[in-house]
Structure formats: structure tokens, C-alpha cells
Amino acid sequence: METLFLQWINDPTGAAYELFNRSIFYILVAIAGSVATYFWAQIKFKTRNAWHRIKNTNISYDGEAYNGLILSLGSSNELQKMIIDQVKPEFVGIITGNSEAVKFSANNLKDYSTHLKIQCDEPHLYGELDIERIEKGFDDIIEWMIGKGIEKKNIVIDLTGGKTPFSLAAFNSAKRNGVNAVYTDSEYELGKPKAGTQKSISLSKALDD
Incomplete structure (x- = not known):
């Protein structure tokens, strides 16, 4: 050089x-x-x-561990899949409407849970205005989980998905049966929940305070 x-x-x-x-x-x-x-x-x-x-940002359920997770559901189940991934329950129950779109969503979520080795009851499908039957559906799933040996304190209903009547029925059932009711908020991007932005609030505890 x-x-x-x-x-x-x-x-x-x-x-x-x-x-x-x-x-x-x-x-x-x-x-x-x-x-x-x-x-x-x-x-x-x-x-x-x-x-x-x-x-790996956890959805917060006040640090509680829940073996039984009950989900109200709409036509999208992406958020509910995130909730299942984070809560890691042993049993999942699903309640939703009876339109073809939500039936598909419910069955897809059931298959997703089963793939994760989670026991999932058959989805409960109701007309969206039949609040009494919807409440009874939540009661039945709670009873099913108790029959599997889960204590009420380890059962939670996440009432985020689905239409308002389902959320009302979910809360009424949770209050009557003494289980926790939770709402999970999320940011969305291109119509899908943005990972890591989920925050949950215990409605049961908030109203008791």
C-alpha cells in the first residue's frame, strides 16, 4: 500500500x-x-x-390465579385468546349469541383452548335479548366448574366480549354466585388487539370497595 x-x-x-x-x-x-x-x-x-x-406482558387480574375462566364472546375472539394465554386456566366456558359469525368464533375459541390442553365446555349459544337464559347459562358453567373441583374464588368471568345483554347477565351471575367479574380493556391496531396493552379491572371488587 x-x-x-x-x-x-x-x-x-x-x-x-x-x-x-x-x-x-x-x-x-x-x-x-x-x-x-x-x-x-x-x-x-x-x-x-x-x-x-x-x-410477555401479563394481563393483570389483580395477581390472582384462576383455574376456571368464563368468557362472553362476540364475533372476534383475538382478545379472548390473549386472555386465555395469560390466565392459563384449567377450564374454560364460553357464552355467546346464536348468529353464524359468533358460533364460528365460539367454536374456534373452543378448538384453541382444547389445543392448549384446556378443558372447554361446549359453547352456550343464546338469543341476545334472552337475558334470563343467558344468566342461567353463566350459572350452569359455574356449576360445571364447581363440579370439577374448582372453588368459587378461583373462578372468574371476563365479560369483555359480546353485546351488552351478555355483559349484564355475566355480571349478575357473578354477583349472585360469588365469583369475580372482570373487564379487560385493550388498545387496537388494524382492528386487532395490540399485544401488551391489555389492562383488567375487577368489577366485583371495585363495586365492593
Whole structure:
């Protein structure tokens, strides 16, 4: 390189000049490549860590562990899947309407639970204005879970999904049976719940305070 530099000084317009310039160019490209590789590795590392934190952010149920989870459900079940993933119950019960869209959603959620080795009762389907029957459906699932050996304190109804009559029926059943009722709030992005943004409030405890 030193010889090439001296030749370039003596003959700045000759072949040595061109060869020296090419050498400098390749060195600069190599340096730029190394710098780019370093920053790309940093970006991937930070992104991977950020995703790990987001994915593993727990839905808070006041730190309680629940073996029985009862879900009211609408036509989308993405949030309910997140709730199941975080609560990790042994038993799941599902109550929803009787339209084709919500039936599909309920059966899909049942299959999802079964795949996770969670015992899931057959979805309970009701007309959305039949509040008495809906309440009875929640009562029946609570009774089913108690029959499986779960104490009432370890049963929770998440009434987030579905239409208002289902939420009202869920709360009434929870209050009457002495189990916790929870609402889970979430931010959404492109119509889907954004992972790591879920926050839950115990309605039963909030109203008792």
C-alpha cells in the first residue's frame, strides 16, 4: 500500500492512481459495511427485546390465579385468546349469541383452548335479548366448574366480549354466585388487539370497595 501511494504521488494520472483510488474505495466500502452491520445488529437486538417484553406482558387480574375462566364472546375472539394465554386456566366456558359469525368464533375459541390442553365446555349459544337464559347459562358453567373441583374464588368471568345483554347477565351471575367479574380493556391496531396493552379491572371488587 505504501509503494502504491508513492507511485500515485509520482504519477497521479497513471494506472497506479486508478489502482490506489480503487483500493481506497474498497476500504471505505468495507468500513461502511461493518458500521451498517453493527447498527443493524443493534436494531435487531432492540426490536427482539421489545417484542419479547410486549409479548410477555401479563394481563393483570389483580395477581390472582384462576383455574376456571368464563368468557362472553362476540364475533372476534383475538382478545379472548390473549386472555386465555395469560390466565392459563384449567377450564374454560364460553357464552355467546346464536348468529353464524359468533358460533364460528365460539367454536374456534373452543378448538384453541382444547389445543392448549384446556378443558372447554361446549359453547352456550343464546338469543341476545334472552337475558334470563343467558344468566342461567353463566350459572350452569359455574356449576360445571364447581363440579370439577374448582372453588368459587378461583373462578372468574371476563365479560369483555359480546353485546351488552351478555355483559349484564355475566355480571349478575357473578354477583349472585360469588365469583369475580372482570373487564379487560385493550388498545387496537388494524382492528386487532395490540399485544401488551391489555389492562383488567375487577368489577366485583371495585363495586365492593
